[in-house]
Amino acid sequence: MTATSLTSIVIPARDAEKTIPRTLESLLAQTDPEWEALIVDDGSLDATPAIVAGYTARDARFIALQSDGRGVSAARNVGLSSASGERLLFLDSDDWIDEQFLAKMNAALDENPSAIAACCDHCRVMPDGDQTPRYSNASVAINPFEAFARSCPVAVHSVLVKKSAVLGVGGFETSLRTCEEWDLWQRIARTGGGWIHVDELLSYYRANEHSLSKDVRQMLVDGNVVIARGFSTDERVKNPVPAHKNGACAAHGRPQAAAHAYFALWCWGIECGRENASHPSRNVLADIPQSATSADQIAFCLLDAIAVGARATPAKLASRWAQFGAHVTELITAIGQAWNDPAEARKVQYRFERMLLDYDDLSAPRELALTLGLRVDLRQLPEFSPPNHVDRLYIYVSDGPEVLALVDVGLLGAVDLGFWTKLVHEHLAHLHIRVPQDWRSRNLGRPARLMRRVRRLGRSNADSHRHRLRVLRDSVGSKAKPRPASSLPVSRRGESHAVGESQCDIGRELFWERFFQKEDPWNYCSPYEQEKYRRQLDLLPVEPAERAIELACAEGHFSRQLAPQVGHLLASDISPTALKRARRRCNGIRNVDFLKLDLSADRLPEAMDLICCSEVLYYLDDEAELALVVQKIAEALRPGGHLITAHSFVLKDEKSRTGFDWENSYGAETIARVMMQRSDLALEASIQTELYRVDRYRRPKPGEAAPDPLVTTTQIRAPIEREVARFIVRNGAVRRRSEVLQSERRPHVPVLMYHRIATDGPEGLGRYRVDPDTFAEQMLWLRRNGYHTINSEQLAWFVANDYPFEGRPLLITFDDGYEDFAEQAWPILKANDLSAEVFIVTDLVGGQAEWDRPFGTPAPLMDVDKIVALAGEGAMFGSHLARHPRSDRLSSSELAEELLRSRVQLETWLGRPTTSLAAPFGCTDQRFRILAAECGYKAIFNTVDRAAGLTDNLLDLPRIEVRGDRNLKAFVHCLEQYQ
16 A cells, blocks of 8 residues: 555544444445554553454554543544554544445545545434434535634544645644544634535444533533634634634624524533533523524524434434423523513424424324424324413324325314314315325215314314414404595596407497496596597688588587587487487587487488597497498598598507507507598698597598698697506507417416515615616516516416416515505506505504614505505505514414404405415415415415416415516516516
């Protein structure tokens, strides 16, 4: 063997007669034979020296050395001083390595010559032979020094390191009784050089009474020393890289204190596992940072520590709760006290108990502090009253030996048959769990009998979960605030020129009669319509017309203005109802007569001086019928007579320009083209705006040449009311809605999530704030590309019926109910014929977004009047709970009250069912979803960043966050991937 290929394995041993044979046998099994094992006896009093002598006689690669009993660090340094290889492995006498360890770890270093160390994954082996899940240490390869400054994520024998790196920092620190390998890795990492992570389980760590320091206090002292060195200079390291010279990064918060706190928590958790009280320091616990991931980190830390202290795998800890549960619960409670936040401690407790039960097979009931773990067979559903301290069930639902689902359920009271029936029949269906067809008959026989008994049980058991939920619903209902008398829904005006019924189906006259059932269906008195009337009057010929007819006079608004400009006016319409209103409006004007006339089917009066025909030719069936009607109009004019028309531009004529997205067969451009194709009509003058054109035609006299038309382009100065503006597509359309509705089907729908539409606000909330101009660009892009909005009830229908979404639907949602939704977002939405669903924090309506206060002055929220008014205009509203809490911090009864209070209050204000819900902060665990469904919610949204699909659980629908720090291109890219 040569020095360059040799691996030196240093094995300190003291009284290791029971374990060292397994350690040494693992070396003999190595597929890479190029190693030497330096076994350093550190004053053993048992048979260890004799066992080692046997191995040295058996294989020359085993070398026996002696140390003076000063501890493991000194013994390792003795072995280090005699090592011949260029790479080192420090292997304790009670641990072992996989037979492929040396081959794979050396290969990793051979492939990366600049690296100074390689580390693999490891696991603990308990006294009963069970193994823990493997510990992965990939973070070490990303930034070794920052990792080792805070913790020691590797086992000592999971690292293969260059000898030069160990010698360069002086070997092991003998003043440390514990944490000595952590200290070594930290010093080596400070010198720079890469670490490689070999993603395989190659190291095994034996857990026994000798594998840990018996003195947790000493471990705390030594660990604090190592952490303090990691965040400062270290004179022992002569050549640190400049970035690490002064210690680990401390740019944010107090990372040194946090690292010490987590290490202390781990040590105290070991004490809990040993069935000892931990006696934690409140000041140290207060240094554990609070964040969205704190509960998971704390729970994992405690789970690992208790497994170490109890010397049991996580799979066996729940069954041993009686031994350590009280101690760990006290420790978690102390964390909440140190934070002055007992609700966050409850969240940690829930998370820790869930972790325990996730590992357990629930072969027997597991009663923890807040959670009861059960395995429930559908063949025999239990009825029971849980202990008062339990408010959560974690259930393995099984059909005999087959586990169908893992269900996490909030609990308010006793569990009866009705509880199980609702859970199985409704909630497992949402999870797409296959429930055996005969599960009902296994319990009660016929389904009708089952439901009767369920209802009877629900009524009779006053302590049942379902009964208490009903009592709570009644209680919050009696306390709901009534809608203020001033809050009246806003009625919506008539649609637009794009009326929806078909004339072909019911006949033209009946169609228009139904249309005029509502008076003033087009808001003829609006500034926009009145400006259009004035422009028609501006185009009247200079010489007043003696005989004039208005085709489709509707309710006579224009007739009243036209009559003084002509000698005699005949106002005609197909609708008797419209004519009746026109007569009433023109009462007292003597030169007006009225005529019921179907301009397509009936003859027109002849020899007219003037014909006015505005906003009506759209409704002819097709271009062929239009040509016939234009011919009739031209023939009804006397030679030299005039025709005034006014019609709007529609996208069906030309998609590339601004126009109305109506379903009429054609618009102003087609009408003008058909008219100008006739030799008996000549365009004299035209006033053209962005949205419509007003034209004056003349029937030339015999031999009269057609004039050069005078075309005037002008702007629309009048405000355009919302019900008209919502059909306008600025700059034209890429795809029209009706086109994609007919041609496109898809299994998913984007659900967009916004918060604020505003320019100003706290810097820390910038991602949740979209500038109004950017929002307007986004909504216009949606409109131009054929998108239409749906609401949560419609989405739920498609999902429940597994029916493909038609066209390009999307659901636009807003969390929190900020006032700027009404001021900024809603006008932009309506201008683009889009709608939205807003999730309201009911207790704070009319107040401020208090949850934002840590970032700065909180923004105002909409009041009841605005919410009710917007609901009348078509906005939808759902729940964002009553106080905007994190649901995973609430007890089940507190959560149920939040869910019910918010829903009942919204229904009281709006006078309609509230079935949609978005959880604040995206906290939508299974307990939340099931309890929300029990409280009447049917569509629950999370914050998972993807489109919702037909296979999604309606109680767990994803949404795509629209961030304020992203441009239109990113917005478009996000949506186009779902087209």
